[in-house]
Amino acid sequence: MAEDNTRPPSRRSLLGWGGAGLALGAAAAGGAVAMTRSGDEAVPAGDAGAAVPFHGAHQAGIATAVQDRLHFAAFDVRTDDREEFVQLLKDWTRAAARMTAGHTVGEGAHGGLAEAPPDDTGEALGLKPSRLTLTIGFGPSLFERFDLSGRRPKALVDLPKFPGDNLDKARSGGDLCVQACADDPQVAVHAIRNLARIGFGKVAVRWSQLGFGKTSSTTPDAQTPRNLFGFKDGTRNVSGQDTSALAQHVWVGEKDGPDWMAGGSYLVARRIRMNIETWDRTSLGEQEDVFGRDKGEGAPVGKAKEHDEPFLKAMKPDAHVRLAHPDANDGATLLRRGYSFTDGTDGLGRLDAGLFFLAYQRDVRTGFIPVQRNLARSDALNEYIQHVGSAVFAVPPGVRDKDDWWGRGLFTGEA
Secondary structure (H helix, E strand, O other): OOOOOOOOOOOHHHOOOHHHOOOOHHHHHOOOOOEEEEOOEEEEOOOOOOOOOOOOOOOOOOOOOOOOEEEEEEEEEOOOOHHHHHHHHHHHHHHHHHHHOOOOOOOOOOOOOOOOOOOOOOOOOOOOOOOOEEEEEEOHHHHHOOOOHHHOOOOOOOOOOOOOOOOOHHHOOOOEEEEEEEOOHHHHHHHHHHHHHHOEOOEEEEEEEEEEEEOOOOOOOOOOOEOOOOOEOOOOOOOOOOHHHHHHHOOOOOOOOOHHHOOOEEEEEEEEEEOHHHHOOOOHHHHHHHHOEOOOOOOEOOOOOOOOOOOHHHOOOOOHHHHHOHHHOOOOOOEEOOEEEEEEEOOOOOEEEEEEEEEEEOOOOOOHHHHHHHHHHHOHHHHOEEEEEEEEEEEOOOOOOOOOOOOHHHHHOOO
16 A cells, blocks of 8 residues: 555456465456445445545445455454553554555554654555455453443344354454455455554454455345355345345344444354365265255256246255245345455365355344354255354444544444
């Protein structure tokens, strides 16, 4: 990120994460004519160097047109000083506003006192904003600090243990999280790195996840991306432009409580390991039965086109689409923003790869929990996947203006 932003868009968005070396052209093409939103403002998403507005009624990075890269980080709070933590949130807000606009943090990465560390780490100098969004969330454990126990939302429940879970505590939980999405991986990594540096001594990274190749889209007119099993993912996802659906399923209403969460949402993050090698030896017919869609077009069983209304009874009883459909879950609907990941091997010659599942909803109790209970019981896909990481966060409403800051309503009581 540069002060003048005059250089051409980075080519890094065409590359995979480090050693992964993967380029998902179809997923990248999916955003070519998309619109990206923050609050009530929409801007074209076709320009890889575009900036997404930071201020608005809702945090960017939820209904925003899904970017191609992710760096997600969960943090543990290290300070017991409430004022110090509030100041950190204010500092983070200012830094986030600058980085999403394509500027360096503070006084920049160079030109300052030689005897002091620069304000910005510098690895994004010369890069465009790349539609960077930064989204913050507060975990259940944060409400055990700073006299916040009485302000924890009832919807922010601890997730139950689901059948088949094999959760790694080192990859689960967190007092707070920051989701960085961008079309350039270096821009996303730079954002998390700078926030972690600003928070040194007050917060520490608990775990993090890099993601590539978005596996869901909030722009239904764009090409539907595919997951690592090769199937289209997110065909029936909530549209970021459908204000009615967002109000019904994603945004916390004024009467939902508490006041400080109105306009916010709830995030469930799940690291889902895929048994790639087993899946790759499975017949095409069985793969399609597992999902309930054909692999090429993505059409539901018995239909011709991807977006045709599925006839659930035509699918096998344990088909993933049938069990995940709102009609099978009392209308429960999630806005998904997942990403694929590959983190080397497991030491046994198998890829440590899968889906980093991110889902936003109005209430976890009526959103993710009933859907996952249904899937965990009998989903045919369970033979090929395992949930190995988990976290849940309350995502507050957007930062309204330059005087506002992340979490102000929670800490001040001001709606």
